[in-house]
Amino acid sequence: MKATLVWVSFVYFCYFMMPAFAENQPDGVNPRLNTYVLDYNSAVEPELQRKVETIDAEIRKQYEMAPSDTAVGLLDLRGLRLAMIRPDREEYAASVPKVGILLAYFQLHPEAATNLDASVRHELGLMIKISSNEMAAKYSQLLGLTNIQRVLASYHFYDTNHGGGLWVGKHYGVSAERIGSPVGDNSHAATVRELLRYYLLLEQGKLVSPAASQTMREIFRSPDIPHEVNKFVKGLEGRDLEILRKSGTWENWLHDTARVKGPDRDYILVALTKHPKGDEYLVSLARAVDDLLRGK
DSSP: OHHHHHHHHHHHIIIIIHHHHHHTSOTTOOTTGGGOOOSTTOOOOHHHHHHHHHHHHHHHHHTTOOGGGEEEEEEETTTTEEEEESTTOOEEOTTTTHHHHHHHHHHHOGGGGTOOOHHHHHHHHHHHHSOOHHHHHHHHHHHOHHHHHHHHHHTTOEEGGGTEEOEEOBOTTOOSOBOOOTTTOOSEEEOHHHHHHHHHHHHHTOSSOHHHHHHHHHHHHOTTSOOOOSHHHHHTTTSOOEEEEEEEEETTEEEEEEEEEETTEEEEEEEEEESTTHHHHHHHHHHHHHHHHTTO
């Protein structure tokens, strides 16, 4: 009798409750998004992987770049499809790890999730959106490098057994304290996989708390601060997209990372390059990936 009741309840849920649940999801949001896990066991989707590899190869050929010059990650948030190229190779990441300072600030100041001073909000926006070294150094010195890395480690953003990850080991623009990353002895480091995870957890509301994640996303938006029109932003100009991004530039280390959302697509794109033509590669990559995901 109990088994029959359980079966009837299951059938009722499938036929009556699940459609209602799906209808209550925001348009285009995959109902499985909040439980999706990206880790070292995550499988790529073969067809998407093949297409991203082709895009990467064609653009590298155009700019005379070697396979070792790029690392790419794409997570389609609507279809939960993953593609990655050299995802666990640690790179010197320039300004990209400033996202780690942002996370550490909210982790160590949980009250800021719902009560953030307007001047702090603006300064963090300058750090993220136009990559202010002055603001990054102000907040990394306030928090302490060891504390920042302890926060990143609590989310497993750095793993010495899997190539490294997200690392903040030096105050930006300040030639004082330096803690090199264990894998590559980089002052600031990242891998494609851990950057994809960062944006995924941010989207899921799992960085610090849902409220803190929401406030962090608002800082990425910072509508009062214009984007630097280069890299992904330049490639996606005129496409009616919301772009939450953190880029990085130092000599030939040219990177971009973003969560991109449009009327018919929603995805996370990460690319790390080391080449004089890295910026041009990133512009072309953003256009090609966006075309792919909108079915052009």
